[in-house]
Amino acid sequence: MTRTIEYRDALNEAMSEEMRRDERVFLLGEEVAEYDGAYKVSRGMLQEFGPKRVVDTPISESGFSGMAIGAAMLGLRPIVEFMSWSFSLVAADPILNNAPKMLYMSGGQFGCPIVIRGNDGAGGQLGSTHSWCVEGLYANVPGMKMVIPAFPADAKGLLKSAIRDDDPVFFLESERLLAYKDEVPEEEYLIPIGKALVRRPGTDCTLVSFGRPVHFCLEAAEELAREGISCEVIDGRTIRPLDIDTIVQSVKKTNYCVVVDQSWPFASPGAEIAAQVHAACFDDLDNAVGRVHSADVPTPYASELEQEYLPNARRICEAVRATTYNA
Amino acid sequence: MSIELTMPRLSDTMETGTIIKWNVGVGDEVAAGDVVADIETDKATMEMQVFDDGVIAGLLVDPGNQVPVGTLIAVLAEEGESVEDVSLDSNGTSAAPAAPAAPAAAPPVESKSVSAPSAPRAATPGSGEKLKVSPVARRIASERGIDLVLLKGTGPGGRIIKRDVLGYEAAPAAAAPAQSITSPAPLTSGEEPLSGMRQTIARRLVESKTTIPHYQVSMSFDMESLVDIRAQVNERLAPQGRKVSVNDFIVKACALAISEHRYFNASFGGDRVHFHAGINIGVAIALPEERGGGLVVATIRDADRLPVGDIAVAARALAEKARTRGLSPEDMSDSTFTISNLGMFGVDHFTAIINPPNSAILACGAAIEQPVVRDGAIVPGVRMTATLSLDHRVIDGAMAARYLQTLKQLVEKPAMLLV
Structure with missing residues (x-):
């Protein structure tokens, strides 16, 4: 059985279920308790779990994320909420320099089972400093996992897996998706980290994306279908580890691939996927892998510019036409 | 602008x-x-x-x-x-992607002064044409035994893409030759990459042989008079260090015969036949091994109007240049009829592949001493067999036979060649 709920409620259910299941799990972050979360993701959780497990922190990302990492090393299962991943930049040392390396540096004695979650990407006229897509920067670091769900059901199933995972998991949500409603199973379920999903089957071109741009891809696929180009849309769901097998399987069938990534183009997950597809599918490609990214500029504030900056459906359609020699 | x-x-x-x-x-x-x-x-x-x-x-x-x-x-x-x-x-x-120039059926040589010559596409030397092929197109072609040289690329810069290979397969008429042009058997003991010239020869001649409806007509020529005249001429030229070959006479004879048979100086143009203004005889020249082998076709322009002696000088100069420095595009363009002569190797007769956009090519064997019947008696004679390969879209069998009759008269009574 399913019911239709918002993405933010799916996140809430995942955290609440895991906190009921495992008393080591707790949530901390700015305004997560008294205010029910800046984006109302933790609505009602303070009442249910009390201030010891739903903790309001000062505006000090470096401090509270460092504290959470220490807690994780000593056996707890913290969930850190960043109001925006843009604010994580001041916590780069704990989250990039400590958490992902702990298992390695301690010779396997203790890891860091922490989940760090928050809004990633352009929220809509938030300006360039508050519109970060951190996947390009952070996915470069070995030792962590990076999850970026596009749909409520995935958000819930993947967050539950992330909380149970023994490695640090960076969980990238989107402010633009928090109110997105979709069917989510009633019963408990988990979605494994590292498994992509074919969102829409197709025969002529593989579209690979993750997070919010998956929706742009589905929109583009709809338009391209009217032109007779059948796109297979793959929702990567996880960036690290990357499910390259699902992508390769699709590209071997379609012979064309366009990667859609809301990061900037240079040294991005999209670039990495293109490189891996080129290597794995060399003899199956009829053209170089196409890529659609956010424009290589700081995120514009003006709404028209911001829309044009994003890897929107129109730009995806153009890339697919060019890549499949239908331009 | x-x-x-x-x-x-x-x-x-x-x-x-x-x-x-x-x-x-x-x-x-x-x-x-x-x-x-x-x-x-x-x-x-x-x-x-x-x-x-x-x-x-x-x-x-x-x-x-x-x-x-x-x-x-x-x-x-x-x-x-x-x-x-x-x-x-x-x-x-x-x-914007550059539109690859479509190599359409070659237009006629309207006159020898045309600045952008576009007539014959002889097998030529050079840096080699790199075939651009997408990986999957290459793979599919290899799996199905399709020679990529036969395909026309529709991707950027003429890249051969998947749909070109699949489209080639779908075209039933074109599919037939693909079967015979497969990769070599696994018994090879070595291999060498094709030179640019060899790639051009491969591409051009496969194109000619698979798109032009070839047929052949042969005739035997009594060469006694011509050999005799040549000996007389060469005796006089010897002190100057010059000489005239049998082939030089044949070039002249072919050119004169063409002036009476205009379809031999024409090209098939789809819905029409193009006639060419000048009678330019292409002469196939084999290149020495040390220069990578292969062959080129040098053009002797207006051969119908040149004295045999001038034809000899031009032919010698072109052959020398071809074997040493290499011919210029000008030297190789605009031929309207081609002669290939293997007589110097003692070949009796053979057939040649038309050099597009020519409509005919003459393959000459050696002038050989042999018994011939004259006035009811077997006597020693000199005979040469020449074989025309023809484009049936332009020239029918009877036309070919009449051309050979004219050629036979000119060769067997060679005085006209000296006029």
């Missing part, structure tokens, strides 16, 4: 050209006739002239880069235009 300079077609077979160097820079003024670049074709390095006055606003292809004929390579600002405006434009334009 700015003036766009595109990669010119500097030889008949040229499909791509490489900018060797630019002789001008952005901002330089140029006048019509100025040489702006050196361009390497599949045959030679040639100068590229501009045909307009202007200022160089943009050079869009860097030296060393190879682009298809027709690709935008530079932009000129006209009088009154600013270089800045034009170069912005040209950047926009150059981003």
